[in-house]
Amino acid sequence: MTNWTDKLRISPELAARIRDGGIYALDELNVMYEDIAAKLEPADAEALRGALGLTSSAILDFINPLIARFPQLEVSDDEWEAIAVTHRRRRNPG
Numbered sequence: 001m002t003n004w005t006d007k008l009r010i011s012p013e014l015a016a017r018i019r020d021g022g023i024y025a026l027d028e029l030n031v032m033y034e035d036i037a038a039k040l041e042p043a044d045a046e047a048l049r050g051a052l053g054l055t056s057s058a059i060l061d062f063i064n065p066l067i068a069r070f071p072q073l074e075v076s077d078d079e080w081e082a083i084a085v086t087h088r089r090r091r092n093p094g
Helices: 012-040 043-069 077-091
Strands: none
Touching: 012 043, 012 077
């Protein structure tokens, strides 16, 4: 089975950086939604949630082929959360 990464000359370390960027992006979308959903009308919050679902799927479609190519990049849910938390701390120190 081929994926977009098959012809990409990339090290596992660079692939991990791309994976982490995808995790950061998903986390940012979730944080944004949590911050504003309660301020929206219910129908608008639901529409935004649907759009975010599509966006999240696209991000996963982007990073999952890297994980398939480099199985060592597979992380548990706890490790995924730790990557997101590390990013949040860097973004908002203190």
